[in-house]
Amino acid sequence: MSLKNRFKEMVQQWMERRGRRPELKQVIWFSFTATAMATALIMGISFYGRFLAQIKDTFREENQFLMEQASYSFSNHLRNMMKVSDSLYYSVIKKTDMEIESVTDSFQLMYDTNKDHIERIALFSMDGRLLESAPAGKMSKGTNIKKEDWYWDTLASEENICLGKPEVAHLFEPSRQEYTRVVPMTRIVQMTVGDHVERGILLIQLKHNDFQDVFSNILLGGGSYLYLTDADGEIIYHPQQELVKSGYVEEAIDLNSIPSSGIVKNIGDKQREYFVKTVGYTGWKIIGVTQTDGIALNTFKSSMFIAFLTLFFLSIIVVINSFLSKRVSAPMGRLEEAVNRIEAGNLDTDIEPSGFYEVWHLGRAIDKMKNNLKRLMEDIVKEHEAKRKSELMALQNQINPHFLYNTLDIIVWMIENGKKDDAVNVVTALARFFRISLSRGCTVITVQDEVEHVRNYLMIQEMRFKNRFSYEFHLEDGVETLGTIKLILQPIVENAVYHAMEFMDGDGEIKVSVFRQGEDLYFLIQDNGCGMTQEQVEKLMNGMDICSGKGAGVGLRNVRERIRLVFGDSYDLSIVSEPDEGTEVRVKIPAISYDILRQRGLD
Structure with a gap:
């Protein structure tokens, strides 16, 4: 031996x-x-x-x-x-x-x-x-x-x-x-x-x-x-x-x-x-x-002397290391490969502790850490989804249909003046409006339902403002079945009615267009109202009120936050407006089918 x-x-x-x-x-x-x-x-x-x-x-x-x-x-x-x-x-x-x-x-x-x-x-x-x-x-x-x-x-x-x-x-x-x-x-x-x-x-x-x-x-x-x-x-x-x-x-x-x-x-x-x-x-x-x-x-002699001593003792150390490396390197290598797989995201990697006590104990600790990490990641995903749903519902609940009281006043006025048919139309439109607003608690609806929701809203507002404006819708073929989060058009259209149509005298126009470009879906809301300055546009985009008492900026900010929360920061809305030229609001979201969007678990 x-x-x-x-x-x-x-x-x-x-x-x-x-x-x-x-x-x-x-x-x-x-x-x-x-x-x-x-x-x-x-x-x-x-x-x-x-x-x-x-x-x-x-x-x-x-x-x-x-x-x-x-x-x-x-x-x-x-x-x-x-x-x-x-x-x-x-x-x-x-x-x-x-x-x-x-x-x-x-x-x-x-x-x-x-x-x-x-x-x-x-x-x-x-x-x-x-x-x-x-x-x-x-x-x-x-x-x-x-x-x-x-x-x-x-x-x-x-x-x-x-x-x-x-x-x-x-x-x-x-x-x-x-x-x-x-x-x-x-x-x-x-x-x-x-x-x-x-x-x-x-x-x-x-x-x-x-x-x-x-x-x-x-x-x-x-x-x-x-x-x-x-x-x-x-x-x-x-x-x-x-x-x-x-x-x-x-x-x-x-x-x-x-x-x-x-x-x-x-x-x-x-x-x-x-x-x-x-x-x-x-x-x-x-x-x-x-x-x-x-x-x-x-000095040269000193350097040579040190080099000689170094080589001498290195040769001794190499002999000893040849013995130790065989015992240490194999289990350490296996452990390193397992850790690399875990680092790459494979939390199902099996770790078999072996080798000296420290390496064996380290393998056991890493295996426990892997299991804890896997459990924590699952908990974090669940918590993140719950938080996202909670934030989205909180933002949607901020969309307050404050025009309800004015609409009821219009209905009472119509009944008192014998305009029962008009009152029936308003009540019907109001019922449809709130049916889509509630949507059985769902967050995701089809583009067709979102447009119908705005159509009912404009019908009510047209009667309320005594035919001061007209409206029309243009939907590209095939976009009706795409999915969207609800209540992203109504706050924008409401903004157009209150800030653009209030001072029109029968010649106001609101156009709502929906079309697809590549992988993106666009909602385009245009009016021929008085328009805004660039300073007013910036205030509106930042959630500030440009007209005292209207509060329209809060609605736009709410829409922007919900779009970013669901679809990411690359999707948003933009406003182009010129004084006396009207306003154009463009909303961009991904073109995703209703069923796929529902599968994301937003409801």
Whole structure:
């Protein structure tokens, strides 16, 4: 018996004595403990102490040199921006009588010269009035510079140039869709206004991207990076600024505790070495961070030595893995195939737990989860259908036949005046109208019944409005047997009667057409009434009342919601109208037979 097979048998016998299936973690522990200990011992003695300290020293020196470069470049950039501020103050503002002269051209020239680095130049009075801006712009509504932190920092700084914290440029209405991040640079200025001197504030918004460009050109290796803070330690620029702000990356370090030579601190599970360089004129600090536990050996001999050790221990691990893979991969592979079938939607997949204890237990858990998921999906489908039916019935119940009372008044009036035949016609039409409205509680009816329902409604309204309008119907052959949800035409026709026919004097016309185009069915309702403006159409489509007391917009909104609820968002109604030209309402639903639509379970 080989050593491999004997070891395997010993492990299995030991597990069987424990009275349960072998656990994967125990097999791996027995297999890898000796290898891990030997690896740690040999590698630690061989190269850790010998090379790492030397490489850290070299790496630290290189990073300190790069920090000096970053500090020099950044200081030059700030110095140039301060020169812009000095030029505007001493060469423009101080030499200009603001009462009779303008600094617009000078401001614009300075902006054009430095627009790659400056977002905006602005001059304010001490009470917050905008005196000049380049480029020209309008301040955002509700903006008050006295609410800005840099305003009070500037007052405290007196004659010194003050650099504020980064912020989103919000003082002026943006010329583009997106807002940009800026760093405000401000100073108190003395302005000549006629025969007296007034104080003001000169604001230069520096582009925050410039800071990123300066630091991104300084490439530190080994996971090291630079970031910038103000004198209080608040971060101005960080390569992972959003992550730091959200708390995913930690930079909890007291700047006063860091000597120039650096300090090593553990942040989370990372060991970092910090270096600080103060930027002149500002008090800002450039902080270099070196991941001391991530420094790699990069000499040729060291690389060859590491490669040799790696290959040696990999060969040992491969031998051990050849034993483990046969025991682990087969049941895991079968389990993966089963999970893939479940993921594809086949919840009838059979799962047979096998393998080590963890894999066997996982298979049982997935099988239980599959059964629970199948049951939950069935419950969700039933609940969704019930909710859809409930919402549809609630919307349909909102269609209130409020004209019933007026119709009964007409019938009473006809009887009192001896017009019994007309009263009989109205009562007959009213009965037919409500028979179709109720439809034995059904939601789905045929197109023929929906059109008949509207025909009865118009017959009643024609008598009520004393023949002020006429109506006609045009149905394409074959559409009568198609299915639709009930009460989608009556609210639209009612809208036409009340808003278009009320002021007609016998020459009003309402046309109802039903036709099919491809896989879609269209209802077209046209009138020659007074029409509507586009603003009125939009109000009506949004469920707003365009005529006080009518409430027609609610009916249209109800129709739209029921169409979308049953058929989806691709189906809706549209309105085309022009003042004095009439109105056209087009309803689009899928062309589905009555029987198929009933099978959807809407009733």
